[in-house]
Amino acid sequence: MKTTIDRETITTAALLVLMLVLLASYSYSKDGVVTLRGAIEDSQCAFNVHSEGHSHDWMIKKGVVGARDAKSCTLHCVRDMGGKYVLVVKDEVYRFDNEGVAEDFAGLKVKIGATMTDAKTQTVHIITIEKE
Amino acid sequence: MRDRKINSTRFLSKVSACAVAGVFLLASLPAFAQPHVIEVLADKDSRYKISGQKAGQVVVKTGETIVLRIDARKGKSWNRDGTIHGFTLLHMKSRAKVAGWDLELKPGVQEFTLTAPEPGEYEVVCTVICSDDHEGMRMKLLVLP
Numbered sequence: 686m687k688t689t690i691d692r693e694t695i696t697t698a699a700l701l702v703l704m705l706v707l708l709a710s711y712s713y714s715k716d717g718v719v720t721l722r723g724a725i726e727d728s729q730c731a732f733n734v735h736s737e738g739h740s741h742d743w744m745i746k747k748g749v750v751g752a753r754d755a756k757s758c759t760l761h762c763v764r765d766m767g768g769k770y771v772l773v774v775k776d777e778v779y780r781f782d783n784e785g786v787a788e789d790f791a792g793l794k795v796k797i798g799a800t801m802t803d804a805k806t807q808t809v810h811i812i813t814i815e816k817e
Numbered sequence: 818m819r820d821r822k823i824n825s826t827r828f829l830s831k832v833s834a835c836a837v838a839g840v841f842l843l844a845s846l847p848a849f850a851q852p853h854v855i856e857v858l859a860d861k862d863s864r865y866k867i868s869g870q871k872a873g874q875v876v877v878k879t880g881e882t883i884v885l886r887i888d889a890r891k892g893k894s895w896n897r898d899g900t901i902h903g904f905t906l907l908h909m910k911s912r913a914k915v916a917g918w919d920l921e922l923k924p925g926v927q928e929f930t931l932t933a934p935e936p937g938e939y940e941v942v943c944t945v946i947c948s949d950d951h952e953g954m955r956m957k958l959l960v961l962p
Contacts, residue, residue: 732896733946749952765912766952767905767919767942 718812721797723774724755725790727762731771731778741792756792763791772797772809780808790814852882852930857956859889859902859922863948865941865956873956875941877933885929889922892947899923903944906958908937915939936962 730741741758751761762768770787772779772795781787782802787795798813855875858866865873877883887904895901906918915934921944943954 729944729946732898732900733894734897735894735946743946747949767903767907767914767944 717800718798719801719809721772721774721779721799721809722795722817723772723777723779723797724794725759725770725787725792726755726773727759727768727791728771728778728780729762729766729768730758731773754792759791763788778807780806782808782810786811786814790816793817852884853877853933854884854886857885857887857904859887859904859943859954861890861892861948863892863943863950863954865904865943865954867956874959875956876959876961878961879933879936881933883931883933885920885931886926887920887922887929888926889924891924892951894946894948894951896945900945902947902954903942905942905944906934907940907942909940909957910938919944921945933960936960 726741730744733743735743741752741755744752744758744762745754749758749761751765752758759770763770770781770784770791772781772787779799781799794817796815796817797809797811799809799811802808802810855877856868858868860866867873867875885904889902891901900921901924902922904918904920904922906915907913908915917931918934920929937960939958939960941956941958943951945951947954
């Protein structure tokens with residue numbers, strides 16, 4: 686009787702673990718593509734300590750020429766000031782190894798399918814990108 | 818005896834001439850040429866400064882090896898990863914980035930060995946919002962043929 690209960694417990698635990706694994710890998714496809722939702726911004730505004738919420742507010746409040754809203758600020762910082770396009774997902778900032786793909790989505794909220802190319806620097810390779 | 822003295826004098830003259838020629842030859846070879854060391858202060862007031870120059874401008878020759886020795890000092894703002902200034906080279910007109918010239922500066926002195934790009938006019942810009950005057954942190958780089 687005792688042996689039967691143990692087997693049931695083990696089976697239940699194994700099923701739970703399997704469900705957890707499936708749940709954890711929900712957003713990943715078989716080839717390691719992860720889905721990320723966030724906004725395409727410039728690296729200057731995204732990484733700055735005084736850019737609250739990684740926003741462009743600071744630049745816009747300063748009245749920087751060419752920075753009127755999220756889109757124009759992003760384009761100005763990348764095209765004129767040597768910045769890079771990045772993806773801001775809440776508190777996380779992702780760099781791209783093919784950032785040119787993101788240019789058309791500057792300042793917009795997007796859904797990105799990407800593979801991680803360097804976990805240390807949070808650099809991803811964009812596979813798909815669409816406006817949210 | 819006299820012949821021996823003449824021979825040794827001739828020998829010494831030849832050795833000296835070879836040594837002098839060798840020194841000039843080695844100095845003329847790119848591999849033995851001294852790199853162009855440029856000392857830059859990336860200052861807390863959001864300005865690139867070069868000792869002995871009022872306007873921040875650097876002149877180099879295309880293809881020459883450049884050692885950039887940059888002393889970076891923290892302004893009013895910085896990046897969360899500790900980067901306090903940037904040093905990114907852009908083509909003056911097209912604003913295209915120059916490969917390999919996209920540097921992130923941490924506080925203190927740091928050295929970068931780079932190769933001067935194609936001849937033309939370039940601009941160094943800071944890629945970190947370092948103060949209210951961050952947009953003014955620029956420096957001209959002129960590359961001669």
